[in-house]
Amino acid sequence: MFNSITKRSFRFNLAVVVGLFLFIGVLFFLLLGVITKHGDTLIVPDVYRKNVQEATQILEKAGFNVDVRDSIYIDSLAALAVWEQTPAKGSEVKVGRTIYLTVNKVVPPMVKMPELVGLTFRSAEMTLHSLRLNVGDTIYKPDFATNTVLQQLLNGKSVKPGRDIPEGSNITLVLSSGTGSMENPAPNLIGLTFAEAKEALSASNLNLGTVIVDPGVTDTANAYVIKQDPMRKNNLNELQMVRAGESIDLWLFPTKPTPATDSTTPPAQPE
Known part of the structure; x- marks a missing residue:
């Protein structure tokens, strides 16, 4: 050859x-x-919000390969549910094309609780959203700083700034509704314990102002109120009026003032 x-x-x-x-x-x-397989194309099915296992079965049965590319946390989405698919649903692609999935995490990541007290509602809302936290309930309470945050609550309890909380948590905001329009006589708090005085203020929609504690006080909750400002009556023995949301300052002493005072008699105060 x-x-x-x-x-x-x-x-x-x-x-x-x-x-x-x-x-x-x-x-x-x-x-x-x-x-x-030129010319052999398929339409990508919709697997949004389906569990990743179910989504994989659907895609592989339709002739696609599947790869879980990324994960994200969405509080309104079930764990391991598909959040995004690439190519998108309805796309016309070749047989055997790989579909990349982004699924929801099982455990939410933790974030630091921000300090919201003193912010306006709008600022607090923006701060929460930037950290992937949600505004839960809004509760209004009389206070002079209208529409500012007075307290931040998680599951009904006060939550301190810097504490680790799950991303997606609902934060309840206690907001100021401003001072009331109606005036009422200042309550008489003289002779009450500090704990009792705080309850009386809360019942009257009044706020606790500055608290001055005598050096001899060892148990603040059971210390006695010996002075308040404003008093129930002024020097002319006239009732002093306050509005809901205003504050009353208190002076605390280790023993109950004597003689015991009523709502009309100014107490004898220690020097």
Whole structure:
């Protein structure tokens, strides 16, 4: 065979080689569509909010490969549910294309609780959203600083700034509704314990102002109120009026003032 090839002219052999390559090239391009499944396309099904296992089964059954690419935490979405798919639902893609999924985390990440007290409602809302926290209930309480945050609560309890809480938590905001329009006589708190005085203030929709504690006090809750400002009556023995949301300052002493005072008599105060 080698001798027969060598006996032929160089041009003939070159023409045979070129023809052979042309034949292989034409055959390759004819078979390329079959090899690459050119023209075989599928529509990507919708697996949004489906569990990742169910979504994988649906996609693989439809002729796609599946890869979980990323995870995110959405508090309103079930754990391991699909949040995003790429290519998107309804896209026309080739058979065997890989569909990348982003799924919801099982355990929410933790974030630091911010300090919201003193902020306006709008500022507090923006701060919470920036940390992927939600505004829960809003409770209004009389106070002079209208529409500012007085307290921040989680599950009904006060939550301190800097505490780690789950992302997506609902934070209840206690907001100031401003002072009331109606005036009422200042309550008489003289002779009450500090704990009793705070309850009386709360019942009257009044706030606790400055608290001055005598050095001899060892138990603040059971210390006695010996002075308040404003008093129930002024020096002219006239009732002093306060509005809901205003504050009353208290002076605390370790023993109950004597003689015991009523709502009309100013107490005897220690020097």
